[in-house]
Amino acid sequence: MQTNPLIDGLRIEATPGPTTLVIFGASGDLTRRKLLPALYNLSRGNRLPARFAVIGVARSRFDDDEFRKQFHESLREFEDVDAERDEVAASLATRIFYMPGELDDPGLYQRLAAKLAEIDGAEGVLYYLAIPPTVYANVVEHLGASGLSVEPAQGWRRIIAEKPFGTDLASARELNRLIHRHFDEAQVFRIDHYLGKETVQNLLVFRFANGMFEPIWNRRYIDHVQITAAETVGVERRASYYEGAGALRDMVQNHLLQLMTLVAMEPPTAFTAESVRDRKMDALVSVQPLVDPEGPNVVRAQYREGWVDGADVIGYRAEPGVAPSSVTETYAALRVQLDSWRWAGVPFFLRTGKRLPKRTTEIAIQFRRPPLEIFRRVSQSPVASNLLVVNVQPDEGITIRFEAKLPGTRMQLSPVMMNFRYGSTFGGEVPEAYQTLLLDAMLGDPTLFARHDFVESSWALITPVHESWSANAASEIPAYEAGEWGPAEADALIGRDGRRWRTL
Numbered sequence: 001m002q003t004n005p006l007i008d009g010l011r012i013e014a015t016p017g018p019t020t021l022v023i024f025g026a027s028g029d030l031t032r033r034k035l036l037p038a039l040y041n042l043s044r045g046n047r048l049p050a051r052f053a054v055i056g057v058a059r060s061r062f063d064d065d066e067f068r069k070q071f072h073e074s075l076r077e078f079e080d081v082d083a084e085r086d087e088v089a090a091s092l093a094t095r096i097f098y099m100p101g102e103l104d105d106p107g108l109y110q111r112l113a114a115k116l117a118e119i120d121g122a123e124g125v126l127y128y129l130a131i132p133p134t135v136y137a138n139v140v141e142h143l144g145a146s147g148l149s150v151e152p153a154q155g156w157r158r159i160i161a162e163k164p165f166g167t168d169l170a171s172a173r174e175l176n177r178l179i180h181r182h183f184d185e186a187q188v189f190r191i192d193h194y195l196g197k198e199t200v201q202n203l204l205v206f207r208f209a210n211g212m213f214e215p216i217w218n219r220r221y222i223d224h225v226q227i228t229a230a231e232t233v234g235v236e237r238r239a240s241y242y243e244g245a246g247a248l249r250d251m252v253q254n255h256l257l258q259l260m261t262l263v264a265m266e267p268p269t270a271f272t273a274e275s276v277r278d279r280k281m282d283a284l285v286s287v288q289p290l291v292d293p294e295g296p297n298v299v300r301a302q303y304r305e306g307w308v309d310g311a312d313v314i315g316y317r318a319e320p321g322v323a324p325s326s327v328t329e330t331y332a333a334l335r336v337q338l339d340s341w342r343w344a345g346v347p348f349f350l351r352t353g354k355r356l357p358k359r360t361t362e363i364a365i366q367f368r369r370p371p372l373e374i375f376r377r378v379s380q381s382p383v384a385s386n387l388l389v390v391n392v393q394p395d396e397g398i399t400i401r402f403e404a405k406l407p408g409t410r411m412q413l414s415p416v417m418m419n420f421r422y423g424s425t426f427g428g429e430v431p432e433a434y435q436t437l438l439l440d441a442m443l444g445d446p447t448l449f450a451r452h453d454f455v456e457s458s459w460a461l462i463t464p465v466h467e468s469w470s471a472n473a474a475s476e477i478p479a480y481e482a483g484e485w486g487p488a489e490a491d492a493l494i495g496r497d498g499r500r501w502r503t504l
C-alpha cells in the first residue's frame, strides 16, 4: 500500500471529537485576549474538530452578531487579522453563539441545555470558567443541579477552572469538594498557563528524553537552583484583584511551584498524566515548611517609585485602587528545601516581582565547582561553575555555560555560552499556551493541568506564610525601588547560604 508521509505525519496529531466550548465570562478580558485568538489559531492549524461550536455566556446583553463582532475585534487587536477577509475566521464565526444571563439563574442553564441539544457537535462539552473566582461555585452548582455535568453514553462533559483556584488551603479544599460533588477528577482541568508554555513542556523532554543530564541532576553535582519570574509592569488595572492576592498567591503558589516540581521530580515511568503528576506531587510533598523558627525562608517587599523601561514610575501605594497603607507584597523570594534523597542539602531559591528591571522567566541550575582547581596557578580569574539556564520567556531556549580556553599562547580561561533558541532552531510560530491547553482539555489529556492534590498541597505550603504575615499586618513591609532587583532582605536570604542572586 502506498503511504503518504504527510498524511502519516498528521495521523499522530490527535484531533478532538465533536466539541462545544461553553465560555462563562465570554464578554471578559481573558476571552478577548486569550481564548478567542487561541481558537482562531487552532482552527487555522486544522486542530479543531469538524463539528465544533462555541457558546459564550455572560450578563452583557449581546446577541450572536455582537459576540461575533467581539471575536473579529479580538483577532484584529491580538492577531493582526482582518477577520472580515479571513476565511478561517469567517468560517469559525458561523459556529460562535452567545447566550446572555445571570449565572445564578436556573433558567440560564435550562436554556443552555436546550441550545446544546440543538447544536451540532455537543457530544463533548467543555465548560470554561472565565469568570471571577467568587462566582465559580455558583456555576458549578447550577451545572450539577441541571444535569449538565453528567456524561452521556456517547460523549463527555469537562470543566476548566482558571486561576486563582482558592485563596488559601481551606477555600481550595472547599472548591475541590464542591467540584467533585458534580464532576469526577478526570473531568476537571485546572489551568496553570505556565504549563502550556513550550519551554516548560520542553523541560520534561530535556530531562527525560536525553541520557546525559539525568545522571548529574542531583545533589552530588548541583549546588542550588534559582527560579525567577520577573515583570517590569506594575499592578496595572488589576489592583482590585491584586490587593487581595499579592505576589505569593498570584505567582508562587501556582506558577513557581509548578516549575520547581518539574525541575525536582523523579523520572515518571511513562509520559502519562497520572505518572507525571504523581512524580510532581512526590516532589511537592518533600518541601519542608516555609515558616521556620530557625530563620525566615520567605521575604516579601513592595515597590516604591523608581525608573523602569526608560520611564519614571509611581510606587505601588500610589497606584489607582491601592490603599495608601497597603502591605500587599509585589515581590516575594523564597528559600525552599526539599527533603528527598535527590535534593537533600540543595536549596531552591524562588523569586518573583513586579517593576523589576527586566521581563523574564527562567530556571537556572547552578552546578558545583570542579573538585580540583588545576588551572588556579595559570588563570587569573577563578573558574566559574557550570550553569544551565532554561529561558521560559520571553526568549525561549536553553543555555549552558562552561569554561573554555581563550585563544592564545597563554593558558587563560573564560566562561562561554552554548545556546539553543526555539525561534532560530525551529523557526515558525510557537503556539500560545492557551492553544495547547484548550486542545489538551478537548482531547481529555490532563498532563499539563494541576491536579486537586497539587493545588491543595501548594496552598498548604503557602497558607502558613500568609497567616504569619497577617499576624503582623500592622508592621511595615520592606520596600524596593522600582527598577531594582528586589529588597536587600532578599539578598540576605540567599546570602545566608553563601549564594547570590543571578544578575539577569
Ligand SMILES: NC(=O)c1ccc[n+]([C@@H]2O[C@H](COP(=O)([O-])OP(=O)(O)OC[C@H]3O[C@@H](n4cnc5c(N)ncnc54)[C@H](OP(=O)(O)O)[C@@H]3O)[C@@H](O)[C@H]2O)c1
Pocket: 024, 025, 026, 027, 028, 029, 030, 031, 033, 057, 058, 059, 060, 101, 102, 103, 104, 129, 130, 131, 132, 133, 135, 162, 163, 164
Ligand atoms: N485576563 C487574564 O489575562 C487572566 C489571566 C489569568 C487568569 N484569569 C482569570 O480568568 C477569569 C476571568 O478573568 P478576566 O480578566 O476575563 O475578568 P473580566 O474581564 O472581569 O471578565 C469577567 C467575565 O465574567 C463575567 N461576569 C462577572 N461577574 C459575573 C456574574 N456575577 N454573572 C455573570 N457573569 C459575570 C463578565 O461579564 P459580564 O459583566 O457581562 O457578566 C466577564 O465576561 C478570572 O478568574 C481571572 O482570575 C484571567
